[in-house]
Amino acid sequence: MNKKFLIPSLLAAGFGATSTEAAPPSKFVIADNTKTSLFALFRQQHTYTLAAHRSHSSHGSHSSHRSSSGGGYSAPRAAPSPLYTAPSNRNSTSTPPSSVLPSPPAAAARTLPGNSGAFQRIAMQVQTALLSYGYYSGAIDGVIGAGSKSALSRFQADYGLSVTGTITPEVLDAFGIVAN
Amino acid sequence: MIPLQLKIDPLPIVEPLVVRLVLNPSIKSPSDAILVARGDGTADFDVGGFSLRVHTNDPASLDGDVVLVIPGRRTLHRLIRASSPHNTLLITEQCDQLCVMCSQPPKQYHTDMFDQFLDAVRLAPVDATIGLSGGEPLLHKKRLFEFLVKAQNHRPDLRFHILTNGQHLLAEDEAHLRYLDMTSILWGIPIYAAEGEIHDRIVGKVGAFSILQENLARLGRTGAAIELRTVVMQSNIDHLERLGEYITLNQPFAQVWAIMQLENIGYARMNWTKEFSDTSLSFEGVSQAINISLGKGLATALYNFPLCSVPEAYRRYCVASISDWKQKFLATCENCSLKSKCTGFFEWYPEERGFKKIIAQ
Numbered sequence: 001m002n003k004k005f006l007i008p009s010l011l012a013a014g015f016g017a018t019s020t021e022a023a024p025p026s027k028f029v030i031a032d033n034t035k036t037s038l039f040a041l042f043r044q045q046h047t048y049t050l051a052a053h054r055s056h057s058s059h060g061s062h063s064s065h066r067s068s069s070g071g072g073y074s075a076p077r078a079a080p081s082p083l084y085t086a087p088s089n090r091n092s093t094s095t096p097p098s099s100v101l102p103s104p105p106a107a108a109a110r111t112l113p114g115n116s117g118a119f120q121r122i123a124m125q126v127q128t129a130l131l132s133y134g135y136y137s138g139a140i141d142g143v144i145g146a147g148s149k150s151a152l153s154r155f156q157a158d159y160g161l162s163v164t165g166t167i168t169p170e171v172l173d174a175f176g177i178v179a180n
Numbered sequence: 181m182i183p184l185q186l187k188i189d190p191l192p193i194v195e196p197l198v199v200r201l202v203l204n205p206s207i208k209s210p211s212d213a214i215l216v217a218r219g220d221g222t223a224d225f226d227v228g229g230f231s232l233r234v235h236t237n238d239p240a241s242l243d244g245d246v247v248l249v250i251p252g253r254r255t256l257h258r259l260i261r262a263s264s265p266h267n268t269l270l271i272t273e274q275c276d277q278l279c280v281m282c283s284q285p286p287k288q289y290h291t292d293m294f295d296q297f298l299d300a301v302r303l304a305p306v307d308a309t310i311g312l313s314g315g316e317p318l319l320h321k322k323r324l325f326e327f328l329v330k331a332q333n334h335r336p337d338l339r340f341h342i343l344t345n346g347q348h349l350l351a352e353d354e355a356h357l358r359y360l361d362m363t364s365i366l367w368g369i370p371i372y373a374a375e376g377e378i379h380d381r382i383v384g385k386v387g388a389f390s391i392l393q394e395n396l397a398r399l400g401r402t403g404a405a406i407e408l409r410t411v412v413m414q415s416n417i418d419h420l421e422r423l424g425e426y427i428t429l430n431q432p433f434a435q436v437w438a439i440m441q442l443e444n445i446g447y448a449r450m451n452w453t454k455e456f457s458d459t460s461l462s463f464e465g466v467s468q469a470i471n472i473s474l475g476k477g478l479a480t481a482l483y484n485f486p487l488c489s490v491p492e493a494y495r496r497y498c499v500a501s502i503s504d505w506k507q508k509f510l511a512t513c514e515n516c517s518l519k520s521k522c523t524g525f526f527e528w529y530p531e532e533r534g535f536k537k538i539i540a541q
Contacts, residue, residue, distance in 0.1 A: 115193045119228050122192050144229020164217040164224045166231040169189050 122177065123148070126167050129175040130155060181527050182264075182505035186242075188249065188256045189222075189233040196250050198259070198299035199232070201225050203243040211303055215239055232256075246303045248296055259300045260310065266503035267304075268311030269297050271324065275316040277345050278384030279370070280455060281411050281448040286315055294320075294327045301331045301338060309339040318348035325356040332361050341407075343368045346395040347388060357402040367399055368407045368438075373419045374426030382415055393430075400433030409438045409483075413455040417465040424472035437473050439466060440501075441484035445528050452533060460489035460537035467494060487522045489535045502526055516540035 120142030127148060130136035136151035144152075149165035156163045161170045172178075191197070199213040202225075213225035213232055223239035224231040232249070234256060236242065244262025249255075260267045271293075275286035301310055317324050331338065346369040349357075369392070372382040376389035399406060408427060412420065420439070427434055442448050442456050459466055466482070473480040474497075482490065483501035490498055500523040507524045510531060516522070518541045525534075 115195055115197055116228070118192050118194045119230060123229055148229065162217055162219050162224075164226075164231055166216055166224060166226050167229055168224065168231040168233065 122172075123167065125177050126152075126171060126175065129177070181508075182261075184258050184261075184505060186256045186258070187235040188254055189231075189235075190254060191227065191230060191232055191249060193249060193251045196248060196293075196296050197227070198246065198248050198296050198303070199225075199227055200303040201234075201239075201242045201245050201247060203240060209303075211299070244305060246300045248300065259297070260304045260308070261505075262305050264504050265309065266311075266505065267308065268313045268503075269293075269300070270314065271297075271312055271317040272315040272320055274319050275314060275345070276319065276347060276385065277316070277388060279447065280382055280384070280415065280451050281413060281442055281446075283443050283446040283448060284313075284315065285446045290315075290320065292320070292323060294323045298327055298330055298334075302334050304335065304338060307337050307339075309341055311341045311343065313343045316345050316348065317342060318344045318346075321348055321353065321356075325353075325360070328360055328365070332364065336361070336364075339364045339366070341366045341368055343409075345370060345383070345388070346392045346399070347385075349395045349398050351398075354398060354402050357399070357404070362403040362405065365405065366407050366435075367404050368409050369396065369399075370409045370411070371423070371427070372410055372413075373416045374423045375419060378416060378419055382413070396431055396433065400431075404433065405435045406431075406433050407436045407438055408434045409440060411440045411442055412457050412459060412466060413442060414457050415455060417457045417459075420465045420469035421472060424469040428473055428476035428478050434478060436479040436481060438481050438483050439469060440482075443484065443526050443528075444530055444534075445526070449528070452530070456533070458534075458536055459485065460535035463489075463491055463494070467491065470494060470497060484523055484526070486525060486535065486538060487518045488516070488539050488541055489537060498523065500524075510538065512538055512540055514540070 123144050124140050124142040127136055127138070127140045127142070130148070130151045131140065133155065135155045136148065138145075138147040138151075144167065152167065152171065153163050153165040155161075155174075156165075156168075156171065159174060161168065161174065199211055200209070201215070202212045203215045205212055205214050213227045215223055216226045216231070217224040218239060219233075221235060221237055223234050223236055223242070225234065226232075234242065241263065242258070245258050246260040246262075248257040248259050250257075259269065270284075272290045273284065273287040274290050275282075278286070304310060312324070328340065331340075342365060344367060346367075370383070371379065371392065373379045379389040379392070380386055396406065408431065410416070410420070410423060416423070424437075427437055441459065442452070444452055444456075448455065457465070470480050470482075480497055481501075482494070482498045485498050487495050487498055495518075500521065502523045502525070506527040508527050508529070509519060509522075509524045513519050513522070513524070
């Protein structure tokens with residue numbers, strides 16, 4: 001799985017010389033000045049066709065339902081309510097007050113199940129790159145916390161990228177991080 | 181038309197991702213993707229430090245939406261739209277019936293998305309009603325029952341509206357059904373005629389009517405609230421009165437009878453000329469049916485009937501049933517005083533082949 005995320009440029013960008021793949025961020029300043037979008041030139045194909053993923057093909061089907069007749073059905077979702085009033089005799093003691101729902105952790109879905117590994121690997125690469133460029137001094141832990149967000153924001157501002165404090169496709173491009 | 185899918189930039193995920201898009205977090209949930217930046221026609225939501233970049237000019241309209249992203253796809257699916265009462269999860273596209281007016285013609289393959297759906301409903305707005313549809317959801321009843329038990333456990337405030345053909349319940353399923361909170365589930369089940377052969381012909385399955393009868397009783401025994409649904413077509417318009425008698429006499433567990441106009445999509449588009457019954461010109465078949473069912477005390481509703489197509493005395497039974505995202509109005513409707521109460525028309529409604537008598541009120 002790790003091999004899916006090659007970052008040939010990262011070491012180059014961080015530690016020295018071979019810069020061909022690196023698309024070093026410095027060029028982007030130039031790109032901004034010249035108006036021709038060098039940015040587009042350096043844009044990489046983040047195809048993200050990643051590891052074994054069983055439901056990949058699934059969504060031919062899913063998409064069709066949404067785009068065509070969609071939720072499918074003329075099913076009047078709103079209609080039944082005035083006609084059918086469910087008695088609420090069940091479970092009244094254990095039902096949390098509705099104002100609390102649905103945000104508490106208990107009701108929250110799993111956090112990025114299965115995706116955390118991939119996210120973490122790329123995040124570590126980004127952190128390493130930010131460290132190399134002097135924007136980041138925290139741990140290379142793959143967790144995008146306050147320190148990483150602030151580093152990302154400053155980097156994005158300096159290099160004329162849209163400032164989000166998140167890992168955007170442009171940030172990956174700028175560091176030459178390839179995920180295919 | 182409200183878009184149910186939006187273009188996104190690639191996100192490095194390896195499994196389907198379900199998150200809730202949030203503009204201003206009040207309580208931080210790990211499943212919330214918070215808006216961090218707006219660009220030219222895009223909005224960036226923070227998913228674990230990564231930008232989920234959605235192509236939209238109106239990020240506010242996505243606030244609270246529960247969305248699904250599939251690895252390798254550049255599309256985001258709005259599974260549950262927070263601003264809408266019309267949210268339906270498509271459980272499967274497989275079906276064992278082949279109804280002449282099917283709006284969602286069956287496909288051979290099935291992909292199990294119950295895990296994602298469970299994640300999604302856990303993030304749904306408070307007190308939401310979620311539709312579960314297909315295809316035929318009960319073809320995957322084991323997973324469906326598991327899903328319902330877990331969903332009701334996590335979110336007892338939610339209500340489900342399950343559209344099923346009622347063909348796939350066995351005696352052994354009664355135990356599963358009893359395990360569910362049946363008071364928050366409405367079972368929407370089609371019935372097209374009281375005569376078995378007519379019903380069977382419409383649904384394309386021999387013996388369907390007799391199985392349906394058994395299963396309506398089975399559901400009734402387990403305390404299910406049942407919404408019987410009848411699409412009006414040329415095939416059954418002359419049999420609706422008899423159907424009204426049958427339902428009120430033989431289906432004591434029906435809570436409501438929904439008489440529905442045709443939706444011009446799927447097989448109904450193909451069979452439109454053969455099956456569309458212009459009730460704006462002749463409402464008698466429907467009114468006779470309503471008279472019977474109401475007279476015998478069964479709540480009855482008209483779905484997908486534009487108000488002006490219905491005689492005034494029966495308009496009170498019309499429901500604005502067409503889902504927001506596929507609802508439209510015609511030029512004629514512009515100055516109609518009833519527009520705000522009217523169900524309108526399906527996005528794909530063919531005006532030239534539709535109701536002859538559509539008049540602003």
